[in-house]
Amino acid sequence: MNEFVESRLHFKRKVMVVDDEEINRKILEKILSPEYEVILAENGDEAMALVRENKDTLSIILLDLLMPGTDGFSVLGMIQGDVELKHIPVIVLTSETTAEVQSLKMGAADFIPKPYNVPEVILARIGKTIQLYESIDIVSATQYDELTGLYNKDYFMEYASVIDQYYPDTGMDAIVLDINRFHVLNELYGRAFGDRLLKMIGNSVRGYIMDKKGIACRYNADGFLVYMPHTESPEKLFLAITDHISGELNDARMRIRMGIYPEADKKLDLHKRFDRALFACNSVKGDYSRQIACYDTEMHEQEAYNERLAGDMEKALGERQFIVYYQPKFNIQGDEPYLSSAEALIRWKHPELGMISPGKFIPIFEENGMIRRLDRFVWREAARQVAEWKDKYGIAVPVSVNVSRVDLMKPGFVDEITGILKDCGIGPKEYMLEVTESAYTEDSDRIISIVNELRTLGFTIEMDDFGTGYSSLNMLSSLPIDVLKLDMRFVRDIHENEKDLRMVELIVDIAKYLNLKVVAEGVEKKEQYALLKDAGVHIIQGFYFSRPVPDGEFEKFIEERKGKRV
Amino acid sequence: MITVEKLKELGCNTEEGLGRCFGDESFYLSLVPGAFEKERYENLDRLIKEGNMGDAFEEAHAMKGVLANLSITPLFDVVSEITELLRAKAETDYSPLIEKMWEVYTPFGEML
Missing domain, CATH: 3.30.70.270 (Reverse transcriptase/Diguanylate cyclase domain)
Structure with missing residues (x-):
């Protein structure tokens, strides 16, 4: 048996005897000492001081009721009224029936009548009480949250x-x-x-x-x-x-x-x-x-809708209701913008509910864990599409896919993603990974090490939603990334808000210093485009050029680019 | 010198008293003199005569407990009778009972 467990099983529990009569204390000490460590108190005040001193190790208190000065009832009241002491059981020592009733009502665990019973009866009574209270303690310990003291x-x-x-x-x-x-x-x-x-x-x-x-x-x-x-x-x-x-x-x-x-x-x-x-x-x-x-009712309807979407997902995957759309990204560094790559974005064409926005179904699938199946579907579909266009047009249009921190942390992720590329016959240079800035906030060492491994294999890593997380400049310089993708809220008011424009210029300067490219997404207006170009942003994504479109519609951008012979 | 035999002769239930001490005779006999301390009986006598019945009850009650645990039956009986009258706050003449207490006490006190 484990030495610690054995010592716990055989240790002597501590019992306190409180009685003003020395002879009574000595008799109880004689009875108890073979089985227990006995501490003695001859009055109420001494008893309270010793109870507080031994509160964590005291198994039981045997308490005489009639004592000069602070009597047993007062001691019992003080123990019961103190949250730190009330877990210690008290057995009262008395010859009075009325006192027995009163003390039990006050919270005493039991009583031992005077004159004392034969020692065996006293020991059995004390043993049972200790066992009962220790069981209660164990139950209590498992019912509370240790930190807050609330229930678990x-x-x-x-x-x-x-x-x-x-x-x-x-x-x-x-x-x-x-x-x-x-x-x-x-x-x-x-x-x-x-x-x-x-x-x-x-x-x-x-x-x-x-x-x-x-x-x-x-x-x-x-x-x-x-x-x-x-x-x-x-x-x-x-x-x-x-x-x-x-x-x-x-x-x-x-x-x-x-x-x-x-x-x-x-x-x-x-x-x-x-x-x-x-x-x-x-x-x-x-x-x-x-x-x-x-x-409320509105939420109830929303919840019912969400539940329906969660329930329909399995079937939707089987029936290929999910479709990958592609939003073009244009390089704007030269005189004329040209197609540089695309971002793969999921859409759900529900047979009864019509086109469902990812903003509605992605949070549901993130919550129920099915998002990983959906992510995998997108990764594979995007890789297959890159290969198909490469075959059809003779040029590679790199596509970026979103990767969450949960994906990155999953053992075997690197093998999985390289396996997909291998199956489709494309390389990491034709496939980019977008990782949100907030993904780096927890277990950052582990995330950094996985992303480093991916970069070594040749993947381009884009930091998505840059500016919404908590990256410090110091942290930014140590993160393994190739591209900063500005969150769209920086871009939204850039043509109306001087401060936003200065902020973008500053980020572009930092990016240049760190040798990173900058992508701006959510670009809708010509003014925004012009300002971002002047600020030195490399790549633009947004409705200004195109909304996300199905693969067939996207092909016109490839054909245009082919015509330009970039 | 106090012995178990003498106590038994005087009417004590020594078997019961020893039983509370796991049959340890020398331990039992080491406690017994404490139950015969003359000062306590004198104190009880004085408190009653002074009419301090509250303190008298506490003293009598404490003595009764010790006598009961050691099974000093004859003294327990008389102190117990006094205790119950004091508990009931009986307005009675306690002198016959006090006299009886000293009478019963004498042979025990002589053993000290």
């Missing part, structure tokens, strides 16, 4: 179902609280900061629900669930939290969101009810004007 999710769900069972007619609100980009906060300010924040939120939640007969738990590291009787003013919970943590929130990017499913339908499974609260919570993600949302 399993216990919370169990407790919520018991509440439903006993109070079937009480309207209950299911509430989800979530912290935006919590992992980024952890990265920026350290884990200790994140933990402190979670504890503070946990404390405010507990403080708020305590007198409202609600329960709460932490889930998924940075989220909280609350189940409480319906209230017309749920925002009070939100305000209680934000008031409490406002001092910590110097970072404007740090936001808390709250989703409420009010008077949740009890016919629904509990998890489903909290899914609805989460749905409401997610509806304000990225919306900087709102932080609280209630699940």
